[in-house]
Amino acid sequence: GAGVSQSPSNKVTEKGKDVELRCDPISGHTALYWYRQRLGQGLEFLIYFQGNSAPDKSGLPSDRFSAERTGESVSTLTIQRTQQEDSAVYLCASAVVQANTGELFFGEGSRLTVL
């Protein structure tokens, strides 16, 4: 596709359930980021993938959060045993990264509501 695609757009789940969020980056973009944005807040870095390098997981808030990416394609963010505090918009972005950090292209986000 032309842009970064995220699914689902909205997800309502019950506390304790697992959720999986998907991100399709722009074709050819080697870098992929996940961010979390709580209502009215800034973007909180979660995880960064760059090609076949080990991902930077330093922003994952707990071991309930994990993410995978196959090569330079789709990424999934999984949240296990969801809590109400996990309610937020989860934003994915991709970029062409050569030497320095470049422009990020964002998807529209997945809005997660945990009841």
Place this chain on the structure above:
Amino acid sequence: SQQGEEDPQALSIQEGENATMNCSYKTSINNLQWYRQNSGRGLVHLILIRSNEREKHSGRLRVTLDTSKKSSSLLITASRAADTASYFCATARQGAQKLVFGQGTRLTINP
């Protein structure tokens, strides 16, 4: 803590006026970027300024960077109602790829 912090948190001005937002950061950087977000969804890249640049223009946008003060400003001239949005600065430490965002400035342009 966040690498970038915007100031003010909220700004409300009349259409046609200029809007200025500031960003401060903490470490040496490769570049600084400004993004815009409408309605709490995806962000759109506005402009990137490299650490060896002091000023950059793009249409009605002007960005300055002062690496000695570790600060940047975004000026939107001749504001329009459509400029109403949240604006974020983003930085990455030198040698790092992780791009960190500030808390944003909510800009409201009143018609």
